Amino acid sequence: MTLRIGCTADDFTGGTDVAAAFRRAGLRTALVFGVPDAGTALPADCDAAVVALKSRSTPADEAVADSLAAQRWLWDKGAAQVYFKYCSTFDSTPRGNIGPVTDALLDACGAPLTLHCPASPPNGRTVYQGHLFVHDRLLSDSPLRHHPLNPMTDSALVRLLSAQTPHRVALIDWQTVRRGVEAVRDALTAHQRAGTRHVIADAVTDEDLTVLGAAALELPVVAGAAGLAEGLGHAYPTAGPVTAEPLPHTGRAAVLAGSCSARTLEQIAHFRAAGLPALHLDVLAAAAGHDVMGEALAWYDAQSPDLPVLLHASTSPEELAAVQARLGVNEAAAQVEQLLGAIASHLVDSGVRRLLVAGGETSGAVTTALGIRAVLVGDEADPGVPWTHATTKHGDLALMLKSGNFGAPDLFTRALDVHEAA
Numbered sequence: 001m002t003l004r005i006g007c008t009a010d011d012f013t014g015g016t017d018v019a020a021a022f023r024r025a026g027l028r029t030a031l032v033f034g035v036p037d038a039g040t041a042l043p044a045d046c047d048a049a050v051v052a053l054k055s056r057s058t059p060a061d062e063a064v065a066d067s068l069a070a071q072r073w074l075w076d077k078g079a080a081q082v083y084f085k086y087c088s089t090f091d092s093t094p095r096g097n098i099g100p101v102t103d104a105l106l107d108a109c110g111a112p113l114t115l116h117c118p119a120s121p122p123n124g125r126t127v128y129q130g131h132l133f134v135h136d137r138l139l140s141d142s143p144l145r146h147h148p149l150n151p152m153t154d155s156a157l158v159r160l161l162s163a164q165t166p167h168r169v170a171l172i173d174w175q176t177v178r179r180g181v182e183a184v185r186d187a188l189t190a191h192q193r194a195g196t197r198h199v200i201a202d203a204v205t206d207e208d209l210t211v212l213g214a215a216a217l218e219l220p221v222v223a224g225a226a227g228l229a230e231g232l233g234h235a236y237p238t239a240g241p242v243t244a245e246p247l248p249h250t251g252r253a254a255v256l257a258g259s260c261s262a263r264t265l266e267q268i269a270h271f272r273a274a275g276l277p278a279l280h281l282d283v284l285a286a287a288a289g290h291d292v293m294g295e296a297l298a299w300y301d302a303q304s305p306d307l308p309v310l311l312h313a314s315t316s317p318e319e320l321a322a323v324q325a326r327l328g329v330n331e332a333a334a335q336v337e338q339l340l341g342a343i344a345s346h347l348v349d350s351g352v353r354r355l356l357v358a359g360g361e362t363s364g365a366v367t368t369a370l371g372i373r374a375v376l377v378g379d380e381a382d383p384g385v386p387w388t389h390a391t392t393k394h395g396d397l398a399l400m401l402k403s404g405n406f407g408a409p410d411l412f413t414r415a416l417d418v419h420e421a422a
């Protein structure tokens with residue numbers, strides 16, 4: 001069986017988010033980390049495959065090259081349609097990368113136009129009259145105005161995207177979307193005749209995204225956030241609901257955290273408050289040459305095998321600032337990634353079969369260290385946070401990769417079913 005739909009996501013945790021959306025829509029979905037090559041295997045019988053790239057803030061030519069390589073690989077696996085997943089807050093700069101990547105994907109397949117919609121109503125991202133809202137405010141009045149990498153000071157999507165492409169950009173307004181699938185298809189045809197290449201659509205509710213998905217089913221390239229991906233997924237006939245993947249339930253359980261986001265810090269506090277074993281990894285000591293990993297592994301060996309353990313570099317904003325001031329941001333990040341990657345590898349070697357990882361960059365370091373290129377997406381523990389089924393040299397691994405800010409405060413204990421384990 002071949003793929004029905006392929007997807008490139010412009011960052012790692014965006015990949016997890018969109019993969020979970022396809023799965024919610026009833027598609028058996030694989031998630032692939034980084035640009036795949038001829039040797040990258042897909043789990044059997046997938047309907048959808050998401051290639052998670054790091055192309056949001058890289059130079060546009062690199063983002064284009066990686067996205068095209070992913071598109072070719074997805075075509076090769078049988079996908080007739082490729083979804084380009086970007087952030088629901090349209091994170092980009094005046095040079096890209098949303099415009100250049102979408103244009104390259106369209107050029108590669110000779111498609112005249114594409115549909116965009118970054119709305120994600122469950123997360124408060126809606127588009128009305130072409131303006132992107134974050135909850136009750138325009139994007140440009142939201143905290144995203146001060147984003148450290150991509151400050152978003154305009155909310156008008158036609159204007160934002162026009163700055164990133166030489167082609168014509170236009171809008172399908174909410175009044176048209178409310179009239180249904182045929183009305184949107186007619187509007188797309190009219191825009192194509194008028195020479196428009198990028199059509200932005202309004203969407204305020206999930207139903208709007210279902211209408212857009214059905215109208216966009218025949219387009220070779222569609223773009224937006226996880227919401228439109230789910231709408232598109234619903235438009236594909238499936239063999240029925242995807243059954244839960246059989247995930248390992250035996251073997252030890254562990255959490256590795258490198259995110260310093262407020263939500264991850266709450267999740268760590270909740271885990272500790274439940275009386276479960278947790279160890280803070282001293283990044284400055286590791287940088288100074290102390291055997292922090294050796295000590296962590298000795299600590300791990302001394303814990304009860306029946307309880308999940310947590311090892312975290314994650315720390316308070318104050319300590320994070322102090323460590324970054326001492327080591328520099330890049331060196332601090334390299335230390336954390338090296339430490340957590342090596343610990344992950346040792347834990348799986350010594351019998352961990354359920355592993356939860358907190359942090360986008362941290363997840364990248366852990367999957368790389370474990371040599372995991374592709375996973376099958378399973379049930380979500382929280383919105384956008386699915387369990388996945390990975391295969392390692394030691395056999396099956398239940399792996400959860402979460403973006404720092406995702407998941408409820410009790411995610412770690414709930415996902416690892418602590419009551420049963422304890």
Ligand code: ADP
Nearest residue numbers: 259261313314323332333336359360361362404
């Ligand atoms: P998120 O998803 O919250 O952004 P990431 O894993 O992507 O999480 O990023 C967390 C960042 O914080 C990484 O760059 C990591 O290196 C850094 N970090 C984590 N713990 C520490 C620490 N104790 N000292 C310095 N930097 C740290």
